[in-house]
Amino acid sequence: MSGLDGGRINIGTCSVGGAQKCLDIATNHVKERKQFGKTIASFQNTQFEIAKMLTKLEAARLMVRSAAISLDNKNKDSTIKCAMAKNYSTDVGFEVANQSLQLLGGYGYAKEYQIERYLRDLRVHQILEGTNEIMKLIISRNHLNDD
Secondary structure, three states, rough: OOOHHHHHHHHHHHHHHHHHHHHHHHHHHHHOOOOOOOOEEHHHHHHHHHHHHHHHHHHHHHHHHHHHHHOOOOOOOOHHHHHOOOHHHHHHHHHHHHHHHOOOOOHHHHHHHHHHHHHHHHHHHHOOOOOOHHHHHHHHHHOOOOO
16 A cells, blocks of 8 residues: 555645646646636636635645655654645646636637647546545545554
């Protein structure tokens, strides 16, 4: 079981990186695209969505780093931390990519913007190295059996 921990950190890292790229693409788009005479970035809803994505992405990044440090130090709680990091970061990665696509509207599906590819790639991360449902079992069983 512990042999999978490093792979879970790897998948989490890939999810964070892919989601960051999608957010970068979306950020550039909303700064340039105009609607009703203003950039999309000037609308409060857009600003709130970007703030949520940035916050969740930072939390996922920190969680993956914490799990990696725990694994490097061979801490007792490494497996649960790696499962938590994989579960959270892959869910956030897909969510950020999906919301980035939404901010681009129809352009989000165009191959030249790349988000459609990232969205497909990030979705599979929720399955690789153990599905996120299995991660939840690992997390809860480790917690419940920790006396």
